[in-house]
Amino acid sequence: MKDPVVIHKGLDNVYVKESKICFIDGEASRLFYRGYSIEDLAAHSTFEETVYLLIYGTLPTKQQLQDFEKRISANRSLEPGMQQLLRSFPTTSDPMDVLRTAVSAMGLYDPQPATDKTEERIDKALRILGKAPTIIAAFDRLRNKKEPIPPESNLTHSANFLKMLIGKVPDPYVAHVMDVALILHAEHEMNASTFSCTVTASTLADMYSIITSGIGTLRGPLHGGANEAALKTVLEVGDSSRAEEYVTKALAEKKRIMGFGHRVYRTWDPRYVILKKLGKELASKEGQTKLFETAEAIEQSALKHLAGSSIFPNVDSYSGVVFHTLGIPTDLFTPVFAMSRISGWTAHAIEYLEANRLIRPKALYVGPTSLPYTPIDARTS
Ligand code: COA
Secondary structure (H helix, E strand, C coil): CCCCCCCCHHHCCCCCCCCCCEEEECCCCEEEECCEEHHHHHHHCCHHHHHHHHHHCCCCCHHHHHHHHHHHHCCCCCCHHHHHHHHHCCCCCCHHHHHHHHHHHHHHHCCCCCCCCHHHHHHHHHHHHHHHHHHHHHHHHHHCCCCCCCCCCCCCHHHHHHHHHHCCCCCHHHHHHHHHHHHHHCCCCCCHHHHHHHHHHHCCCCHHHHHHHHHHHHCCCCCCCHHHHHHHHHHHHCCHHHHHHHHHHHHHCCCCCCCECCCCCCCCCHHHHHHHHHHHHHHHHHCCHHHHHHHHHHHHHHHHHCCCCCCCECCHHHHHHHHHHCCCCHHHHHHHHHHHHHHHHHHHHHHHHHCCCCCCCCCCCCCCCCCCCCCHHHCCC
């Protein structure tokens, strides 16, 4: 007798590979990239170094890091054709759609987009990683009727992005906050977009197709969009004095508090702890404490009402506040998340390809068979 079919809806608890990239202990509030704690990486690493770590598996030497930084920054400029393409998009386009389309188009400007060599695949991924901030910043300027600011190769990934977006080189603390935010968003195990990239990689498709799949999957509100929703809540509440009323009403109406809850973390998201501290420092440094205080009041009230449950603040409870304070427009939050996560997607695609097996699950057919084909004129509605 055949074994009964088990349907793993949502693929909950289905393991698709062994991995050495990321470990989440959702009960103990721990997150590690390649064995290093997120707290150590946020305190001591840089985004570029973290990307190297995720892709190559070890921390680089000084020389390896310098070479790697150059390899990324050399990719920042857009070909004239790509610049023209950005100018041709409707200014009302969602920036996430722009990024998805531009990354896909980037493959057209690569004379040999497909390769089966790991190092060449990494080259193409770094091409995408290097250009993604340029695309996001250029589109934001174009839609605001401003000329794009060309990238600078002597700035860090984070400082260069803020410069291209806002128009001035950020002060070192602001650039550091951006850098930590990118580190915190770089990788998070086999989530929906990483799985999407892994499926595409398993067909031996090129890196442009792999990353485009990830961006498309991250775009959905159940995945990448929660940071925008959390900030909108904070802006709507507007003042810490209204937080309790908002939370009480939302929970009574069975609404979810954005920035709370997680499929894997059943306690504090360790990224939340880091971002909250940075957000507080940034707010007081920039003299914009009201938004932070409102977010904190919502958090305190939600924690009180949800006490005893396993619903705790996640990374998105403060990421929107931090991005907003950095001067990043709300609809760029998810593209910025993508700009960082390209590193994790690449690491997983490369790891999966080392022992590739085409991903081809099954669907249990429950429809009819052998129906008689009816000619169109004989069909009734
Ligand atoms: N606010 C209030 N209640 C919440 C909640 C939240 N943010 N998140 C979960 N819950 C409640 C659910 O309503 C549900 O209650 P019920 O059993 O009475 O119906 C219970 O907790 C379990 O919810 P479930 O959907 O099974 O949790 P999950 O682990 O599958 O969901 C999320 C995880 C992230 C989808 C969910 O917590 C959520 O929607 N959070 C808000 C959006 C967000 O911040 N996303 C970013 C994630 S990094």
